Amino acid sequence: MFLKHRKRPLIPPIELMYLASIAEQVGYNAKIKDYRFGGNFINDLLEFKPDFLVVTCSTQTFKFDLETILLAKNNLPTITTIAIGTPFWTYNKNVTYENPYIDYVIFGEAEYALKEILSGEENRNILGISYSENMQTIKNDLRPHIENLDELPFPARHLIDNSKYKNFNHKELAVVQISRGCPFNQFYDLKSSITGFNIRPRSIDNIINEIQECIEKYNINNFLFQTENFNFDKDTLYIPLDVIKQQGNTTYNSLKFSDGVDFLIKINGKENSTVLVDSYYDVFQYDYSERLDFFEELPGQKEKDSGYFNSIYLAMNKNLYLPETKVTTEFERYNTGVMKYGSQNKEVIPVKYDAGKDGYVKTNKYEKSK
Numbered sequence: 001m002f003l004k005h006r007k008r009p010l011i012p013p014i015e016l017m018y019l020a021s022i023a024e025q026v027g028y029n030a031k032i033k034d035y036r037f038g039g040n041f042i043n044d045l046l047e048f049k050p051d052f053l054v055v056t057c058s059t060q061t062f063k064f065d066l067e068t069i070l071l072a073k074n075n076l077p078t079i080t081t082i083a084i085g086t087p088f089w090t091y092n093k094n095v096t097y098e099n100p101y102i103d104y105v106i107f108g109e110a111e112y113a114l115k116e117i118l119s120g121e122e123n124r125n126i127l128g129i130s131y132s133e134n135m136q137t138i139k140n141d142l143r144p145h146i147e148n149l150d151e152l153p154f155p156a157r158h159l160i161d162n163s164k165y166k167n168f169n170h171k172e173l174a175v176v177q178i179s180r181g182c183p184f185n186q187f188y189d190l191k192s193s194i195t196g197f198n199i200r201p202r203s204i205d206n207i208i209n210e211i212q213e214c215i216e217k218y219n220i221n222n223f224l225f226q227t228e229n230f231n232f233d234k235d236t237l238y239i240p241l242d243v244i245k246q247q248g249n250t251t252y253n254s255l256k257f258s259d260g261v262d263f264l265i266k267i268n269g270k271e272n273s274t275v276l277v278d279s280y281y282d283v284f285q286y287d288y289s290e291r292l293d294f295f296e297e298l299p300g301q302k303e304k305d306s307g308y309f310n311s312i313y314l315a316m317n318k319n320l321y322l323p324e325t326k327v328t329t330e331f332e333r334y335n336t337g338v339m340k341y342g343s344q345n346k347e348v349i350p351v352k353y354d355a356g357k358d359g360y361v362k363t364n365k366y367e368k369s370k
Helices: 014-026 041-048 062-075 111-118 191-195 204-218 283-291
Strands: 002-004 032-034 052-056 080-084 104-106 129-133 136-139 173-177 222-226 237-241 249-252 255-261 263-267 274-278 309-311 313-317 320-322 327-329 332-335 359-362 365-368
Touching: 014 032, 014 052, 014 111, 041 062, 052 062, 052 111, 062 080, 080 111, 104 111, 173 204, 204 237, 204 255, 237 255, 283 313
Parallel strands: 002 032, 002 052, 052 080, 080 104, 173 222
Antiparallel strands: 104 129, 129 136, 237 263, 249 255, 263 274, 274 309, 313 332, 320 327, 359 365
C-alpha cells in the first residue's frame, strides 16, 4: 500500500506510481491512496491488510507523516513500513531505532531498493537504506543513481483515479518525467540529494511510448512534462506528434523517432515556441509554392521522410495590383503555429491572463493552457 499526504497542487503522485509499478513487477498487488482527496486511512488499511506500507514524507508534513506510520503499525503490527523523502537526509541518523515503527528508510532513488526489500534480499546487501539491528540504526552505503531510466516501468496510472488530477482548465492531466538530476547545487533544495547533480534523460522513444499509453489506454491528452534542469528561456524541448500512422519524419536535425512524426512542438522561451509540420504534408507550401508558384519550393516538399519541418502558415491575401495607386501589394501570410505565452485561466498567478494564449511556465514546469 502506497500512501500520499503531501499538500501541494493536485498532480498525480508520480513517485508512488513508479514504486507501485516496481511492486507489481515483483508480484505484489499494489494499491495507491492519495488522502489529499479525503478518506479513512484506518478503514482502508484494515480492509486491504497490506504486507508493506510505503509513505512519501515531506518537510512540511513530516510530523504528520510519522504519526501516520505509527498509526499503521499500532493497528496492523505485522505490517512492514517503509518511509522515503528528503527530510531523512537531515533527520536524526538513528531514525529507525528511535522510531521503531519505521522498518526501513530509503535514501536516494527508491525503485531498486524497494524491489530488493520486496524480493527478500538481506538487509545488509541493499544499498541506500536504513534499518534497525542490535539496538542501533544501520545505514548502508548509498545506491548509485539509475543511469538508464528507460529500464523503469511506466508509472502505475491504473492504480489512481486519473479524473481527479486536472489542469487549470479542469481537464485530466498526466505528469511525464523526462529526466532526473539537477546540476545546480542549491542549499535550500534537497531534491538533488535524491536525484543527483548529473542530468540523466530518458530516451525520446521511451517518452513517446508513455505519452501514447496515456492517450490510447487512459484517454489523457494533457501533459505536464517534469524535469529538474530545464531552463525555459535557454533550453529547447521538442514534443513529437504522430497523428497518422505510417507517415511523417523519423528524423529532425540530431533527433531520431521510432515512428513517423507529422507535427513537432518546439518549446523554446516566450518568443520562439512554435508548432511545425512535416514538409511533405505542408498544404500551404503545396498550394502556394508548387501550384501557384508564389515563392520558391522548400526542402523536403516532394520527399517523404525528408527530415524537414516547416512553420504552419495561413494565406491572408494574394498579390494584388491596385490601378488607382499603381501599387502591387505583396503576398501576405500568417504563422498560425506560433505559440503565445500566457494562461487562459485567471487563477494562474503571476502568469498573464489571455484567452488566446497557448502555454506558460510556473515553478520550472511547462503546462499548455488548453
